[in-house]
Amino acid sequence: MDYLIPAEVPYEFLNSIGITAVEHLSIEVVKGGLKLDCYNNVQKYLKNNQGEIQFGWSYSQLGNIVLKLTGHVVVKRPDNSLLCVTPSEHNTNKIFFTPDNSVGSLISNNKLPAKIHALVDDEIVQKFVKLDQLHNQMRLDGNLIGIEYIMNEKHLISKRLINACQKFS
Template sequence: MQYHIPKELPYNFLKSIDIFSVEQVKIDAVDGSKKLECFNNVKMFLKSTSWEIQLGWVFAQLGNIALKLNAHAVVKLPNGSFRCVTPSEHGASEINFAPDDSVASLIVNDRLPAKIYPLVSNKVVDQFVKLENFENKMRLENNKYAVAYILDQKYQISNQLIEVFNNHQK
């Protein structure tokens, strides 16, 4: 199972985690930018302009059971609008982006964080989300051994998670 970009965001849930503003931002990748390297891409791009970096969140969803917020960096233009200079890994032309200046305090070793939330009340989903969040913490710290252990733990509950996933589809 993989996360996908949601067609519709769960706005009521987003409000419950204090995200009130989500903007559609055009992707206009620049030469030399790399997929999954938004922070470095923006820093490189800003060397030739006086614009600013804007940190925030983009969204991925695992069926109807979990929502993942991935920290993301875009360029903030003088008029206050945003531009994404990083190529999409999914071929999208726009992203849903929630600006959040607090992301800067969550960056570790120049790695951007993620936050994963359950969308349903279920013991297996809760366990999966806990593992996902711990994996993110270990990824930020570059602890490869812990990441490998967590991946094994997620594998061990995968059949149960698939069952829950299938039971919560529309």
């Protein structure tokens, strides 16, 4: 099971965690832009265009059970509109994005952070979210052994997670 760009974000849940503004941005890939390299893609764009760096969160979901906010960088144009210039991992031409300049201070080892939230009250989903949060921390720390261990733990609960996803679909 993979995280995917949702058709709609769970606004009620986002409001409950203090997020009140979500924008639906078009993706216009910068020439030479690479997946998972948003900061450098924005820098390439800004060499030939006006604007500035805008940190924030992009959204992906695992079924209807888990929401992931991933640190992301887009272009803030002179008219204050936002533009994503990074190719999507999910072969989409739009993303959901919330500006948040504090994301820049959360960068560790040149990696952007993620926040993972359960959208349902389910024991296996809660366990997966804790593992995914730990995975994010190990990724930021560069702990490859920890990542491998967590990936194995996720694999061990994968069938139960699929059942939970089906239960809440």
